[in-house]
Each structure stands twice: as C-alpha cells, then as structure tokens.
Amino acid sequence: MSKILLAEDDTDMRRFLVKALQNAGFDVTSYDNGLSAYQRLREEPFELLLTDIVMPEMDGIELARRAAELDPDIKIMFITGFAAVALNADSTAPKQAKVLSKPVHLRDLVNEVHKMLAA
Helix, strand or coil, rough: CCCCCCCCHHHHHHHHHHHHHHHHEEEEEECCCCHHHHHHHCCCCCEEEECCCCCCCCCCCHHHHHHHHHHCCEEEEECCHHHHCCCCCCCCCCCEEEEEEEEHHHHHHHHHHHHHHHH
C-alpha cells in the first residue's frame, strides 16, 4: 500500500481527498499546513506528497522543495486553484512535480496518483 502525505489547509477539501484516496487503497496521512507536513516527512518516508500551494506557515512550493531535499525519489503533486501563477518558469518547485487545478474530479485525481506511483 503506497503511503501518501497530504497537505491541504481547506478542511472540507482535505477530508474529501483523504476519503477518496483511502477508498482507492492508499495509506493517507494528512495535515492542514505545510510546516506540520514537513515535520512528518522528516520522521518517515512517503511515496507521494500531495499538496496545495497556498497554505499558512509554509506554502506547498517550499514544502515540495524541502521534501525533495529529504528524499529525491518522492513523487510530488500539487492541487491548486492558482497553478498558472504559482508554478511559473522561475518557481523553485521541483521540476518533475505534477499539477492538477481545482476543482479536481476525484476520479482524475486517483488516476493521476496511480500513474505517478507506477512511473
């Protein structure tokens, strides 16, 4: 069972994503901010970091950058309503990161997660 770390500050969205991913057979750990998610990443490995970009305490881009420093093999996926502005060419986000724009259909999310983890 693949382990996913989810960082999403919107409580309803976080619950929605956790339930969908768990129903698809993933082991999901979630946090409502980037800093708490980063602290967990320092404690144990995850196969995938699924993060919003705009969050309090530490944004998703910084979280992804630090996650990639801790584990260069971690897969990174952003879910955001600000994809076009947040991930420009000068972004410090890991280049291999996948971006899904909100609103995202749960089936599409689960399919993209399966693809990333299979790659």
